[in-house]
Amino acid sequence: xxxxxxxxxxxxxxxxxxxxxxxxxGSYAKTQSAYIWMAVAAVIGLVAAFAxxxxxxxxxxxxxxxxxxxxxxxxxxxxxxxxPIGYYISGLYQFSTLQPWIIYTTVGVIALxxxxxxxxMGVASxx
Numbered sequence: 772x773x774x775x776x777x778x779x780x781x782x783x784x785x786x787x788x789x790x791x792x793x794x795x796x797g798s799y800a801k802t803q804s805a806y807i808w809m810a811v812a813a814v815i816g817l818v819a820a821f822a823x824x825x826x827x828x829x830x831x832x833x834x835x836x837x838x839x840x841x842x843x844x845x846x847x848x849x850x851x852x853x854x855p856i857g858y859y860i861s862g863l864y865q866f867s868t869l870q871p872w873i874i875y876t877t878v879g880v881i882a883l884x885x886x887x888x889x890x891x892m893g894v895a896s897x898x
Contacts, residue, residue: 777892
């Protein structure tokens, strides 16, 4: 298996995903589903990056599946914040309540984009 630059982009996406999971802990409202989906994305990314020397075709599908799992994690993280966002708009909360969630979402979207880029670049050469 010959590694492509997508391998390194995929590995960076897994690292950024791990940072997003850490940052999600500081959010005002959390759900376990978001953690689970982000962890699934990280595991799929690692498996696609390192466990595909004999099956590069399967290895190259990993980033797309990881991107879908990361998108689900971001979506679950956003759904539980609907009330705090509404309370912020109505003036009951301050920006400091939303700031950790906004930072997590930004980092999570960066991980999602990296997963997608790695999927388009390919992780392994099919020799």
